[in-house]
Amino acid sequence: MEINKDQFKKIFLTAAAIILFYWALQNHIEVADWFNQILGLFAPILLGLAIAFIINIPMAAIENRLLKAVPNRFNKFKRPVSLVLAMLLMVAVVVLVMVIIIPELVRTFLIIKESIPGFVTQVQDFLNDIIQYFPELQSEMTITIDWAEWGKKLFEWIQRGATVLAGSTFSVISATFSGVFTFVLGLVLAIYVLLQKEKLGMQAKKVMYAYIKEDxxxxxxxxxxxxxxxxxxxxxxxxxxxxxxxxxxxxxxxxxxxxxxxxxxxxxxxxxxxxxxxxxxxxxxxxxxxxxxxxxxxxxxxxxxxxxxxxxxxxxxxxxxxxxxxxxxxxxxxxxxxxxxxxxxxxxxxxxxxxxxxxxxxxxxxxxxxxxxxxxxxxxxxxxxx
Structure with missing residues (x-):
């Protein structure tokens, strides 16, 4: 049985894939590290594409529906206006959520701070009522809270946390700066992709048709x-x-x-x-x-x-x-x-x-x-x- 060129190519590629997969399993830790490094290198690009995809959802709706009746002579302005409106809409949603949550969160913590002593008292009264009906549970359900000891432990915990925080301040600042820088690059890339998405799509299809079979x-x-x-x-x-x-x-x-x-x-x-x-x-x-x-x-x-x-x-x-x-x-x-x-x-x-x-x-x-x-x-x- 003769093996033609196409069959030999398929057999070779299959064998190479099996060998490569086996090697990856044997060296999965190194492969994972290498994969993470690649992801870190392309993080701004991947983040930008993800941001572009998300913003494109409201942007396409605004452009194709809200601005559909705009005269043809203003078509060149539809995409930038749609992009700006979509970004403003998403920022407005985030700001609205923060405006609702942050004041309520502050008020809630203040109420909780004032309610904790009363809550502890209610729990103790509830347990005392149970003990009256079930005296045999008294030894198991007697609760005593040493507030001085709790305060001492809380102070030690805060002190240790402050020490750790001070020691990791540089790394936190570095990570924050790196994250902000990556996000800004991703956002700039997303804006460019959204403004030129038809042109970029056409270029990608030209490359695929040039090197891959049409079907x-x-x-x-x-x-x-x-x-x-x-x-x-x-x-x-x-x-x-x-x-x-x-x-x-x-x-x-x-x-x-x-x-x-x-x-x-x-x-x-x-x-x-x-x-x-x-x-x-x-x-x-x-x-x-x-x-x-x-x-x-x-x-x-x-x-x-x-x-x-x-x-x-x-x-x-x-x-x-x-x-x-x-x-x-x-x-x-x-x-x-x-x-x-x-x-x-x-x-x-x-x-x-x-x-x-x-x-x-x-x-x-x-x-x-x-x-x-x-x-x-x-x-x-x-x-x-x-």
Whole structure:
């Protein structure tokens, strides 16, 4: 059997890939370090592309809808105006959240500071009432707090923290400067990319058509289009879902006269940007704030949270986010779980649209294979006992 040039090339590339993969597994620590260095080197570029992608979502909506009726002679101004309006909109949202949260946070800490002694007294009275009914628990539930000892430990902890902070001041300043510098470079790159996105896209396609087979370029462009649409729809749906959930909490907490309704609603809405599990973080923060000032109301808050969470998780999220990315609710949950276990919060955010792309491409491939193999619909829909 003769091996032609193309077959030899495929065999060689497959063997090289297997050897390279085996070597990477044997030297995974060095490979990870090298990969981190590469990521650090290209961090401003990657950050700039990420910022450009996020800003492009509202910018495209403004340019294609809000400024659609602008006369053609002003077309050259539509892109810069859309970019400025999109950036101002995002800055306004961040400022609004900070304006709402920071004053409420300061007021909350002041209230907590004044409420802690009363809270401790309430806990002690509650335990004393239990002891009256169950005297045998007195030895286990007697609580004495030495405030002088607590104050001494707190002072020592602050002193050690100040020493560590003073020793790491230079590294903190250096890291902060490096982060700000990277962000500024990324933002400048993002602005350039957004202003020239059609030209850059055309240049990229010219390079691909020059060095890659035409059918593969068409397939790659289609995959990139599906990925772009999935990520864009996911971030839009996630923001809309967070706003809906935050609004639901504000209305219901106001109706039931629960404290910190504005701050807790904004916090839950902000943390809900993390798919599925983010709202639980907001619940923990809200429960902590309420339990210090009024332990009884925290029970009603938790009941309210789980009712709204069930409504949001089973009705709103699958329809707002799941439908926007074309991914069923069960696969959204699996994607978030896998992404969180592998890459943390960032994995939760990125895995849903990535799974949406795989789900779309795999579905098309499966349907094509079934059609080519002439499998009847009756065989697929036929029920079977499990």
């Amino acid at each position: 593969r370029v068409e397939h790659l462009l289609r995959v990139l289009h599906i990925a772009s649409r999935a990520f864009s729809n996911f971030f839009t749906g996630q923001c809309l879902e967070a706003m809906i959930l935050g609004g639901m909490f504000f209305v219901t907490m106001s109706l039931f006269n629960l404290p910190y309704e504005l701050m807790i609603s904004v916090t839950i809405g902000f943390t809900a940007l993390i798919p599925i599990f983010g709202a639980f973080l907001g619940c923990f923060i809200g429960a902590f704030l309420i339990v210090v000032t009024n332990p009884v109301q925290v029970i009603w808050f938790l009941i309210l949270f789980f009712v709204l969470q069930q409504l949001e998780g089973n009705l709103i999220y699958p329809r707002v986010v799941g439908s926007s990315v074309g991914l069923p609710g069960i696969w959204v949950l699996i994607a978030v779980t896998l992404g969180g276990s592998m890459f943390g919060v960032l994995g939760m955010l990125m895995m849903v649209p990535m799974c949406s792309v795989v789900y779309t491409l795999l579905g098309e491939s499966v349907n094509k294979r079934i059609k080519d193999r002439k499998i009847s619909k009756h065989k697929i829909t036929k029920k079977f006992n499990v």
